[in-house]
Amino acid sequence: MHQPDHLKTVGLKSTLPRLKVLSLFEASKQRHLSAEEVYKLLLASGDDVGLATIYRVLTQFEQAGLLMRHHFEGGKSVFELNQGEHHDHIVCMQCGHVEEFYDATIEARQKKAATDRGFTIHDHSLYIYADCNKPKCPNKIQS
Amino acid sequence: MHQPDHLKTVGLKSTLPRLKVLSLFEASKQRHLSAEEVYKLLLASGDDVGLATIYRVLTQFEQAGLLMRHHFEGGKSVFELNQGEHHDHIVCMQCGHVEEFYDATIEARQKKAATDRGFTIHDHSLYIYADCNKPKCPNKIQS
DNA sequence: ATTGCAAATAAGAATGATTATCATTCATGG
DNA sequence: CCATGAATGATAATCATTCTTATTTGCAAT
Numbered sequence: 508m509h510q511p512d513h514l515k516t517v518g519l520k521s522t523l524p525r526l527k528v529l530s531l532f533e534a535s536k537q538r539h540l541s542a543e544e545v546y547k548l549l550l551a552s553g554d555d556v557g558l559a560t561i562y563r564v565l566t567q568f569e570q571a572g573l574l575m576r577h578h579f580e581g582g583k584s585v586f587e588l589n590q591g592e593h594h595d596h597i598v599c600m601q602c603g604h605v606e607e608f609y610d611a612t613i614e615a616r617q618k619k620a621a622t623d624r625g626f627t628i629h630d631h632s633l634y635i636y637a638d639c640n641k642p643k644c645p646n647k648i649q650s
Numbered sequence: 651m652h653q654p655d656h657l658k659t660v661g662l663k664s665t666l667p668r669l670k671v672l673s674l675f676e677a678s679k680q681r682h683l684s685a686e687e688v689y690k691l692l693l694a695s696g697d698d699v700g701l702a703t704i705y706r707v708l709t710q711f712e713q714a715g716l717l718m719r720h721h722f723e724g725g726k727s728v729f730e731l732n733q734g735e736h737h738d739h740i741v742c743m744q745c746g747h748v749e750e751f752y753d754a755t756i757e758a759r760q761k762k763a764a765t766d767r768g769f770t771i772h773d774h775s776l777y778i779y780a781d782c783n784k785p786k787c788p789n790k791i792q793s
Numbered sequence: 794a795t796t797g798c799a800a801a802t803a804a805g806a807a808t809g810a811t812t813a814t815c816a817t818t819c820a821t822g823g
Numbered sequence: 824c825c826a827t828g829a830a831t832g833a834t835a836a837t838c839a840t841t842c843t844t845a846t847t848t849g850c851a852a853t
Contacts, residue, residue, distance in 0.1 A: 508745050520849070522801065543838080557803045562840065578721055580808080583839060597769055608763045617778055620751045626740055626780035633776045635760055636767035663820055663831060685811080700832040705811060707830095725840080726810060 517571040524556045528564050532574070532588045539577070539585045539605055579634060595632075599639035606639075660714040667699045671707050675717070675731045680736075682728045682748050683722070722777060742782035749782075 514521045514529070527549055532540065535548070542565055546558045565586055568574040574586045579598060593614075594607040614631070621628040638644075657664045657672070670692055675683065678691070689704050708729055711717040717729045722741055736757075738748040756776070764771040781787070 520800075522849080524802075525715045557805095559804075559841080560802060563801085569666075574756065578723065580721065582721075588782075595763075596765055599769070600772055605792060606767055606769075609769070610759050610763055613763075616753050616756045616759075617717065618806095620738075620753055620756075621740055621778055621780050624740060624749055624751070625783050626742070626749075626778070627783055628778055628780045629743060630780075631776065631778040635764050635769070635771055635774040637764050637771045637773075640768050640770055663829070665820070667831070686809095698832095702812080702833080705832055709812095 517573060519567060519571060524560050525564050525567075527554050527556060527562065528568070529573070532586070538587045540587070541581070541583050541585045545586075560622045577634075578632065580636065595634070597635040597637055597639075599641075599644065600636050601638055602641075604639045604641065604644065652769045660716060662710060662714060667703050668707050668710075670697050670699060671704065671711070672716070675729070680731045681750075683730070684726050684728045685747065686726070688729075720777075721775065723779065737779070740778040740780055740782075742784075742787065743779050744781055745784075745787045747784065 510513075514525055521524060528545060531545060531548055531591070542558070542561050544564070546556070546561050549556050549561075565574060565576075565584075569576045572589055575589045577585050577586055577587070577596065579596075592609065594609045595613070597606045597608060599605070617631055618628055629636065657668055662668060663728050671688060674688060674691055680687075683691070685701070685704050688708070689699070692699050692704075708717060708719075708727075712719045712729065715732055718732045719768055720728050720739065721728070722728055722739075723743075735752065737752045738756070740749045740751060742748070760774055761771055
């Protein structure tokens with residue numbers, strides 16, 4: 508998926524903490540992780556990386572375009588691997604399950620809404636909050 | 651705009667702090683206010699309401715449907731009067747200027763995206779981050 | 794291999810937003 | 824008017840995040 512020196516190609520030195528964080532995102536079943544979750548997962552696998560470093564590295568990865576930051580409800584940021592294609596999110600308010608979707612019409616209408624008002628669009632965030640109605644939905648938010 | 655006992659109709663006692671906060675939103679030129687801003691504006695007009703009360707009242711108003719809470723970038727919540735019609739927001743990243751818009755197509759496509767995946771939609775948030783390109787844009791975020 | 798220095802790290806203090814606590818005060822029904 | 828429960832305000836607590844600082848590391852040039 509990544510060359511060992513992929514970090515260098517984005518202008519970051521290949522340090523152990525950064526490699527650990529990156530491979531965690533590549534290996535994890537959960538696409539969306541918060542700083543706290545990354546911290547705990549690394550701890551659990553024996554890699555004791557300071558929480559401050561996690562925050563720094565996540566921010567660096569975001570700036571480098573490796574990760575994408577999302578502000579879901581709840582005041583904490585979650586990150587996901589930026590694997591090319593843009594998409595928006597549907598979040599289940601019961602179990603926290605996240606599904607991604609992309610709708611070209613929505614994208615186009617957004618651009619139009621912005622340019623019609625003289626704005627130059629930089630970015631946008633669209634989150635749909637819903638119930639997933641899955642039988643497996645544990646009906647509680649996973650922290 | 652509001653009957654004097656409008657608060658009662660939503661199950662809240664008509665207390666001074668609540669009336670102050672409500673009329674601030676009704677009077678203010680800025681539709682979007684944070685807790686801190688409400689606090690300072692009330693202070694400035696001689697009404698010394700505790701910050702904790704502001705937070706409490708804003709949350710109560712949100713639950714009562716009087717106010718709508720938004721999570722813009724920057725980690726703090728902003729509130730606006732819930733005056734019926736739903737709309738989304740374009741936020742200028744330079745000056746913080748906010749404009750509202752409504753696009754029926756976007757709304758419809760969102761509903762479709764959710765139901766197509768078996769979700770029951772509860773709510774959504776769509777923020778477009780952009781440059782407003784206004785000559786008056788002071789090119790810095792207003793805190 | 795050694796040195797030097799910028800970059801990176803860990804630890805914890807500091808910050809900013811928000812919530813919890815709790816004694817006091819207030820609003821409202823009777 | 825008065826009791827009673829709700830609301831308030833001052834303050835402490837909490838939570839996520841950022842900053843500070845001392846220390847360590849990467850790595851290129853000796």
